[in-house]
Amino acid sequence: MIVxxxxxxxxxxxxxxxxxxxxxLAVFAVGHVIAALSSSFTIVLAARVIIALATGTFISIGSVVATSAAGPAAASRAMGVMMSGMSLAIVAGVPLGSWVGQASGWRGTFWALAALAGVAALVVGRFIPAAERAEVTPSVRSQLAVLRHGRMWLILAATALVTGGFMAAYSYISPLLTERTGISEGAVPLVLVGFGVGALLGTNITGRLGDRKPLAPFITTSVASVLVLLLLVPLSTSPAATVVLVVLLGVTGLGITSIATPLAVRFGHSSPALAAALTVSAFNMGIALVSWLAGTTLDTFLGGTGPEVVGAVMAGLGLIPLLVLAAMRATRNAVPQVSLPAVDEETSHKAARRLRARTGPAHRRRPVRRGVGERGPVPAGSQPDHRCRPGRPLPGRPACLPPAEGAGGRGDDGRAGRGHHPHRVLRRLAQCDVRDHPAEEHRRGRRRELTPRRPVWSNTPCDDAD
Incomplete structure (x- = not known):
């Protein structure tokens, strides 16, 4: 599932x-059917590869569907509910699989998983949100843009190191329990069930906490995982303490899965599916590499505690990218402090009096005078007609006639701002000499005088004739 x-x-x-x-899910079921029908180890191995491909696809796409359906306010909680399936597989799936295998042989386990996958496909197809069916998928180029985000690589590094750390200890928990703690082989599955119960609690607790501040629970669970792994080294000789620490390892370890994926989807922006898929790859890469490294310590002086030591070191290294992310967030959210000059009480009272004087009745806002070209009804005779200068035509052009009596800035239809077509108005305004118009007297000191070829817009024509 890494690639x-x-x-x-x-x-x-x-x-x-x-x-x-x-x-x-259909490919997952077909893979188990092939494994159940085969009689060759090579075919079984190929079927397991097909099953792994389907599993990685389902987890990556299912993470995006769960987080998008729940919304940003409950993305981590939805991811916690989804990852609870892994915890239930540890708690109930492993014992049930063993019981089915003992009752009907190893083929019966594959047939049972194929049937469950078929039922799950029907349930998912029936209850998936309708919004997901019509969603438009972005292009490949926009998906690959997620690889340029530095925060995404920090999340992937932290996920691989922390997850690989606690899973390395879990992968070699049986030698520790039997050889160092003294627990019988028949009681080891019960301890693993306790680990699954702790994982079920951890995924839901961290999922609820991750919706508020997703980075803080990630750091907290990582630190807790390091502490649990370090405590397993000296306390593994006590059966009671070892069982409690294994349960706590499930709480802190698998709780990371419900936080890392929503964070990656958030940092992925327009590439949520690829971000979730990269998180799945980081999970499996960390488990594979750190577990291999932890296995090499079993024959050293560390013995059965070697995987716990390696896991604690790797999880501790995973805190480095998380702290870098926290520092980046703190720097981005920091507000610069501006130092203001000290003001005594007398100065503040004077400023308050000046403010009241400016906002008092004597300094109320003056009414805005209607300017040239302002829309709206204007009473006839209240201001000169600024559209033309009656009686003083330009050479070779007809004189502009005043507007009809009672027009008052209205059009021929009696409505403000309407009447003649704008092109006709502009054509008639071009014939007017408005350079010496009284309405332009107040503008002489601020801008050039108007030219005949640059008329002022009007809501009514210069004359009433066509």
């Missing part, structure tokens, strides 16, 4: 998310 999740996410851009989810 296939982002690759398939890009390959299925033009497909609706509903169809992609149902298709992933």
């Amino acid at each position: 296939d999740a982002p690759t398939i996410s890009i390959a299925t851009l033009r497909l609706p998310r509903l169809f992609t989810l149902v298709l992933a």
Whole structure:
């Protein structure tokens, strides 16, 4: 799932998310059917690869669907509910799978998983939000733009290191419980069930906290995972303490999964599907690399506590990109402090008196005079007609006639700002000499005089004749 999740996410851009989810579940079911019908280990291995491809696709696309359906205010909570399925698989799926395998053979387990995947495909196709069916998917270029964001790489690095740290300890928990703690092999599944219960609680708790401040719970759970892993080294000789710490490891470890993906989707901007797919790749890459590194310490002087030491170191290194993200957020949200001069009480009273004097009755806002070309009814005779200068035509041009009596700035139809066509008005205004118009007297000191070829806009024509 390290490579296939982002690759398939890009390959299925033009497909609706509903169809992609149902298709992933169908491929998941087909893979289990192939494994159940095969009699060759090579075919079973190929079927497991197909199952892994479908699993990565479903988790990446399902994360986007869950967060978008819940909205930004409940994205982490929705992701916590989705990741609760992994916790339920640990709590109930592993014991049930073992029981089915013992009752009907290993093929029965594959048949049961294929049937459950088919039922899940029907449920998802029925209850997916309608908005997801009509959503337009962005282009490949816009999806790849997520790789240019530095915050995305910081989230992926923190996810890989912290997740790999606690999963390295979980992968080799059986040698620690049997060889160092002294727990029998028959009781190990019960301890793993406790880990699953803790993971179920952790995903929901951190999901609720992550909706308010997603980065703070990420840092808190990472620090808690480091502390739990470090405490497992000296306290692993006590069965009671070891069981409690394993449960706490499930709370703190898998709680990260409900925070990392919504953060990646948020930083991905226009590439939510690829951001979620990259988070899935970071999960699996961290688990693979750190687990391999932890396995090499089993034959050293650390013994069964080697994976816990390696996991604590890796999870501690994962805090570095998280602290960098926190510093970037604090710098971006910082408001510069402006130092103001000290003002004594007398000066403040004087300023208040001046403000009251300016805003008092004597300094009320003056009424705005209607300017040239202002729309609206104007009483006849209240101001000179600024559109033309009757009686003084230009050489070779007819004189402009005054507006009809009682027009008062209205058009022929009696409505303000309407009447003749604007082109006719401009054509008639071009024949008027408005350089010496009385309405332009107040403008002489601020701008050039109007020329005959640059008339002032009017709501009524210069004359009433065509």
